[in-house]
Amino acid sequence: MENAMVSDAISGSSWSLPHPRSQQEVELHAYLTTLTLPLTHDKDDIFEWVAGNSPLCVFRSSTTWEVLRSRQEKKDWxxxxxxxxxxxxxxxxxxxxxxxxxxxxxxxxxxxxxxxxxxxxxxxxxxxxxxxxxxxxxxxxxxxxxxxxxxxxxxxxxxxxxxxxxxxxxxxxxxxxxxxxxxxxxxxxxxxxxxxxxxxxxxxxxxxxxxxxxxxxxxxxxxxxxxxxxxxxxxxxxx
Structure with a gap:
C-alpha cells in the first residue's frame, strides 16, 4: 500500500505479516525475524534508500544507475x-x-x-x-x-x-x-x-x-x- 507504515506490520510485540507466496517473501520474513522491532507508535517512521554503500534520504536515479551499471574503462577507440x-x-x-x-x-x-x-x-x-x-x-x-x-x-x-x-x-x-x-x-x-x-x-x-x-x-x-x-x-x- 502506498501510505502503509512499518507499524502496520506489527501486532503487539511481534511481526504481523501475510503468508509468503514466493521464495523472496520467505527470505524477507526470515530476515525480519533477525531485526529488533521498530520503536513505539509515538515515533515517526523514516526510510532510507541504500544505493551500494551510500544511504540516501531521497531517491536519486543517477546514483542508482551508477550502482546498477558497472562502469568500464574508457575504450581507446x-x-x-x-x-x-x-x-x-x-x-x-x-x-x-x-x-x-x-x-x-x-x-x-x-x-x-x-x-x-x-x-x-x-x-x-x-x-x-x-x-x-x-x-x-x-x-x-x-x-x-x-x-x-x-x-x-x-x-x-x-x-x-x-x-x-x-x-x-x-x-x-x-x-x-x-x-x-x-x-x-x-x-x-x-x-x-x-x-x-x-x-x-x-x-x-x-x-x-x-x-x-x-x-x-x-x-x-x-x-x-x-x-x-x-x-x-x-x-x-x-x-
Missing amino acids: VDVVWFKGAVPKHCFTMWVTNYDRLPTRSRLAGWGMLVSAECAFCSRFDETRDHLMLTCEYSTQVWKEVLLRCQSPSTLLTNWSELLSWIRSSPSKKLTLLRKLATQTTIFHLWKQRNNLMHNQTSISPESIFYGIDKDMRNIISVRRVSKHFRSLMAMWLR
Missing part, C-alpha cells in the same frame, strides 16, 4: 566512433564495425547458415570485416578517392588497427576530424552497397559509391559550417 558533429547512423555503423559484429558472409557461414563465405563485391576472398571494408579491390578503389582528400597514408591500409592508427596520426585536429567523418561515411556507404548487392542484386561502380560519399561529406560540413571546428573542412575536402 571511443573518440573515433563517438564525437561531436558526427552523423548518428554513421556512428552506429562504425561502432558495430569496430566491434566486428557486422553480419558479413564469413560470420553468417560460421553461424551455420547455408550461405557462401565469399565476398559479395569480388567473390574471390572470404567476406571478413577487414577484407570487405579495406582490402577488397572494389573497396580500395573507393578508398583511393577518399584518402586523397585526407592525406593518404604511406602504405595501403590492410587491417582495422591500421585504419584507426591512420585517423589518429594526423598532424592537426581539423585533419583528424576530417578523417573521422570521411572514414565513417565510407564505412557506411560500403556496407550499404554490400547490402544492396546482397538483397536487391543491384551493382554500382566504385565511382558511384564515392559520388555518394562526396555528396554526404559536403552536406555534413555545410550544415555544421558555423562551428569553428568545421569552418575550413570544406576547403580541405575539396582540394
Whole structure:
C-alpha cells in the first residue's frame, strides 16, 4: 500500500505479516525475524534508500544507475566512433564495425547458415570485416578517392588497427576530424552497397559509391559550417 507504515506490520510485540507466496517473501520474513522491532507508535517512521554503500534520504536515479551499471574503462577507440558533429547512423555503423559484429558472409557461414563465405563485391576472398571494408579491390578503389582528400597514408591500409592508427596520426585536429567523418561515411556507404548487392542484386561502380560519399561529406560540413571546428573542412575536402 502506498501510505502503509512499518507499524502496520506489527501486532503487539511481534511481526504481523501475510503468508509468503514466493521464495523472496520467505527470505524477507526470515530476515525480519533477525531485526529488533521498530520503536513505539509515538515515533515517526523514516526510510532510507541504500544505493551500494551510500544511504540516501531521497531517491536519486543517477546514483542508482551508477550502482546498477558497472562502469568500464574508457575504450581507446571511443573518440573515433563517438564525437561531436558526427552523423548518428554513421556512428552506429562504425561502432558495430569496430566491434566486428557486422553480419558479413564469413560470420553468417560460421553461424551455420547455408550461405557462401565469399565476398559479395569480388567473390574471390572470404567476406571478413577487414577484407570487405579495406582490402577488397572494389573497396580500395573507393578508398583511393577518399584518402586523397585526407592525406593518404604511406602504405595501403590492410587491417582495422591500421585504419584507426591512420585517423589518429594526423598532424592537426581539423585533419583528424576530417578523417573521422570521411572514414565513417565510407564505412557506411560500403556496407550499404554490400547490402544492396546482397538483397536487391543491384551493382554500382566504385565511382558511384564515392559520388555518394562526396555528396554526404559536403552536406555534413555545410550544415555544421558555423562551428569553428568545421569552418575550413570544406576547403580541405575539396582540394
